[in-house]
Structure formats: structure tokens, C-alpha cells
Amino acid sequence: MKRVVLVTGASGGIGLEACLRFIEKGYEVYGAARHLDKMEELVKKGGHAVYLDLTDEKSVDECVNKVIKEQGRVDVLVNNAGYAAGGSLEEVPLEDARRQFEVNVFALILMIKKILPVMRTQKSGRIINISSVAGRFSSPFLGWYHAAKYSVEALSDSLRLETADFGIKVILVEPGLIRTSWGNIAADSIRQVSGSGVYSAQAEKIASFYEVNYRGKGKISAPSAVARCIVKAACKKHPALRYSPGRGAKALIFITRFLPAKLYDFFCRKFFGI
Secondary structure, three states: OOOEEEEEOOOOHHHHHHHHHHHHOOOEEEEEEOOHHHHHHHHHOOOEEEEOOOOOHHHHHHHHHHHHHHHOOOOEEEEOOOOOOOOOOOOOOHHHHHHHHHHHHHHHHHHHHHHHHHHHHHOOEEEEEEOOHHHOOOOOOOHHHHHHHHHHHHHHHHHHHHHHHHOEEEEEEOOOEEOOOHHHHHHHHHHHHHOOOOOHHHHHHHHHHHHHHOOOOOOOEOHHHHHHHHHHHHHOOOOOOEEOOOEOHHHHHHHHHHOOHHHHHHHHHHHHOO
């Protein structure tokens, strides 16, 4: 019997790459996203494309029910969907901040709530939450994104302890700099919110940093680096609790863990040139 995996945010980047690698490993793969037209390669390779709007509970129900109806089980859930809302904390509208948490945190938990009863019945399952190095430290003009990823870290740690007796493993993947559209989206968001206000000079430096470093000209990791890690976490008998793939991930986590706060602030401002 094939193991069944459901991956959110599967229309591109890390999510799509993970789906394709799961297919190569012999999994029955369901890739979920709003843009079904971007998952043609997934379908051609033998996967299933499922519509999913994470902000709509009915859509979440329909997505999960489809997988259960067709396969009767879910062995691996990969919560990959998410985005970055940028701008200074003073200027980001609270409506945008709430949406950041709605998509990156509450939608992730909603998916888990729908899947957990199935995994408990199976007495097995793996939940792989895609966090970020941004869940281990904070930087300017992405405060709400960091707050959301910190929440994913904390909730995953609690969930791991709660579900261990049911044979369910909860794993965090914390990517570093990865060649996706994330950098451009974050830069655009920072400029849109703070590009013309009192923080405009600082905001432009931060936005330019993300544009340059996510353009792919420098040393930046491909989505495949994270996808390999996700599949490893799903397949390994005794997976680690956390994986940190991609450029700079391990170094950033180490530095922010051991560096005094004042020194971190100094080097952070120096790093971004603000």
C-alpha cells in the first residue's frame, strides 16, 4: 500500500518540488493550492491536484475529505503554505497583520485539526510544519512574519508533546535563504507599506536586500534543498525534531541563540545597513 501525503502550497517553489520528490519515492501525492493550473506537472507525474483556500474552512474540509474518501488515510501532512507581510509595525494595518496570522498560523492549525482524527485512528502519522529561520530570530520590517513563524514553532512543540502517545510525529523544517518568489513579495510589501513614510529610507534598504539576495545571483539555495529535507523527515524512521536546510540557516540560528541581544541588534543593523 502506498503511503499518502498531502502538501499545502503546492502550486510552486518548495511545495511543488516536495510533491515531485514524494512521487519519485512512491507516495500517493495530493498537492493542494488555489491555482490548480500551476500544478500540471504534478498531475502529469501521477499526483493529484486539489483546490484549497486555507482561509475558507469549507474549502479545507472539502480538500481533506477528498483525500480521505479516495485513500482512506493520510500518512504525512506537509503544512507549507504561507507568505510574508512586510512593513514597519507602526504602519502595517492590523487587518493585514490578522491575515498574516490567519494564513500562516490559524490555517495551519485548521489543517492539523482536520487531519489528526484520521492519524489517531491509524495510530501513526507525520505532521511536517514548514517554519523558517525567521521563527528563531527577528529582523526589521518583517515583525508580523516573524511573530507568525515564532507561533508555528511554539505550537509545533506543544503539538509534538500532545500527540506522541498516538504514534504521531511532529517535525519542524526551518529554511534559510531559498530561491523562491518570497524575497520579491516581501520587498514589494515593505515598500508598499513603509516606502513613503517616516521609515522610507530604512525600508528601501531592507527591501533592496531581499530583492538582491533572492534574485539567485548570489549563493542561495534552490527549493530542492528544502524538498529533500521534507522527504527525509517523512521517510526516516527516527527523524530529527527540527531541520534547517538552505543558505545561512544553521549559522543564523546558532548566532541568534548565543549572541547577547545588544550585540545581535548591533550586527543586525550593520548587516542591513540601517
